[in-house]
Amino acid sequence: MGQEVVEMAPIDDVKAFLLLHGLDTERTAYGLRGELECGGRRYLYKIGRANDGGDDVSVRPLPEGLTWWFWRENLEGIARLLLDARARVEEGQAKSWLEALRHLDSTMSALWPDDPDAT
Numbered sequence: 001m002g003q004e005v006v007e008m009a010p011i012d013d014v015k016a017f018l019l020l021h022g023l024d025t026e027r028t029a030y031g032l033r034g035e036l037e038c039g040g041r042r043y044l045y046k047i048g049r050a051n052d053g054g055d056d057v058s059v060r061p062l063p064e065g066l067t068w069w070f071w072r073e074n075l076e077g078i079a080r081l082l083l084d085a086r087a088r089v090e091e092g093q094a095k096s097w098l099e100a101l102r103h104l105d106s107t108m109s110a111l112w113p114d115d116p117d118a119t
Contacts, residue, residue: 014047014075021083031055035062036082038097039089047078057082059098068098070105081105 015025015032025034031048042062050056050071057078060067072078085100094100 011047011075014079017076017079018082023082023086036086036097038086039095041096041098043097045082047075059101061096061098068101070101 011027011031015027018025018032018034023034023036025032025047028046028048030046033044033046036043036045044060044062045057047055047057054071054073055075055078056069056071058067058069070078070081072081081101081104085094085097085104088094088100088103089097094103
């Protein structure tokens, strides 16, 4: 039995998809970089290829804070994770974008349960 092949979206398609949903990003050597204001806080995020396959996004509260990493099998998964987290804040289900990301990605919240940046 062969392993299912997951088709990766080109980074420019993900950039266009995020822009369509109000997230402006810039191309970097790593992938994409952008800032988001959500729930009264600003965040820096970087999207790129993970070292062990798949794709990841790093999220850091601004002006300073810990950097958090979230992984998905493909770029579409990363884009949807970012947008789903923003929607949770807008709907009042989370106080911050980072809190929403951690709720959507239980593996990361289990690794660092005492996040000083979570509000």
